[in-house]
Amino acid sequence: MSDEPGGDATTNDVPDSDVDQMDDDGYDEPLIAEPPHPINWNLLSAEDAEAEWLELNRWVDWLRHTYGLPASVIPPAWHMHPELLWELSALHLHWLCAYDPDQNGSAPLGWHRDFADARQRLREWVAACGTRLDHDRPTRQTVWPGEEPGDPIEDIPITDRDAEFVEFVMADVQARREAEEAFYRDLDPDTGEVS
Structure with a gap:
C-alpha cells in the first residue's frame, strides 16, 4: 500500500498489453490516464474547479503530514490566499510530473530542490x-x-x-456555475456570440 496520494493498486495478473484496452465488454478504446497539466484557476469551469480543489486539498494535506510542515509554511486557510494557491498548485503539478513512471529517475531530486525554494516563498507569503x-x-x-x-x-x-474549506469550495463552485449560466443565457443561439 502506498502513502502517496493517488497511489493505485496494480494488476499483476493481467499482461500490460491487455490492461490498456480492457473494459467490461472485452476490448475497447485504450484506458489512458490524463497527463498532468497546468491548472489556470481563473478559467476553470464549476465542475473542474470542484475536482481540482478537492484533489489539491488532498495532496496539500498529504504534503504537510509527510514533511511535517508547520503553519508558517502551509497554514490551514491556504485556500483563501491566491498567492498560496498558485504556489501549491504549481508544486503539485511539479510533483506529479517528477513522480510520473515515465520520468527520469533523477526527477524526484529536482522536485525536492525546487520544493526547498518553494518552502521559502511560502514562508514569505504566509508572513x-x-x-x-x-x-x-x-x-x-x-x-x-x-x-x-x-x-x-x-x-x-x-x-x-x-468544514470551512468545504464551505469555501461550495461558494467558489456556485459563483463559477452562476457565471457560466449567465454566459450561456447571454449567448445568441444563432451566432454563438455573447449578445
Whole structure:
C-alpha cells in the first residue's frame, strides 16, 4: 500500500498489453490516464474547479503530514490566499510530473530542490498575508495613489478547518456555475456570440 496520494493498486495478473484496452465488454478504446497539466484557476469551469480543489486539498494535506510542515509554511486557510494557491498548485503539478513512471529517475531530486525554494516563498507569503494556525485574514493590499482605500482587515478565527474549506469550495463552485449560466443565457443561439 502506498502513502502517496493517488497511489493505485496494480494488476499483476493481467499482461500490460491487455490492461490498456480492457473494459467490461472485452476490448475497447485504450484506458489512458490524463497527463498532468497546468491548472489556470481563473478559467476553470464549476465542475473542474470542484475536482481540482478537492484533489489539491488532498495532496496539500498529504504534503504537510509527510514533511511535517508547520503553519508558517502551509497554514490551514491556504485556500483563501491566491498567492498560496498558485504556489501549491504549481508544486503539485511539479510533483506529479517528477513522480510520473515515465520520468527520469533523477526527477524526484529536482522536485525536492525546487520544493526547498518553494518552502521559502511560502514562508514569505504566509508572513506577508498574516494567516496563522488559528486565525486568518485577507491578504493586505497596497492602495496606489488614486485608488479607493480598502475595507479594514480583521482576523477571523479558524474553528473547523475542514468544514470551512468545504464551505469555501461550495461558494467558489456556485459563483463559477452562476457565471457560466449567465454566459450561456447571454449567448445568441444563432451566432454563438455573447449578445
